[in-house]
Amino acid sequence: MKQVNLTITFDEEKLSALKRYMGKKELDLDREMTDALVKLYEKYVPAPVREYIDESDVNAAAPNKSRRSPKPVTPKPAEEVEASQ
Known part of the structure; x- marks a missing residue:
């Protein structure tokens, strides 16, 4: 899920005090x-x-499967392999 950044306005002194006291309790703002x-x-x-929203997020995270199946690899005859060496 795509993340966004939020910007809010809050008093600088109050934020500083909040961070200080949360830090003392080892909490993360x-x-x-x-x-x-x-x-x-x-x-x-x-x-x-x-x-x-949760279902949409799961579907978006799932890898897209190719609609075409890969071509089978056919081995070269032994004569062609020996000639190319």
Whole structure:
């Protein structure tokens, strides 16, 4: 699934304090923000829509299979192999 970057505005001092105290608890701000977004997604996006998106993601990740079958390799007769050597 294609990822996007989000840009939000937040008070610089508050962000600095948040990072400092999360760091003391060995927590990652990016991970916590991602978890919060996932919870919002699950709360507001109806289940059938989420299932459709998940199925689309799985289908997009599957490798495309070639519609043509490969040509069978026919071995050269022994006389041609010896002549080319």
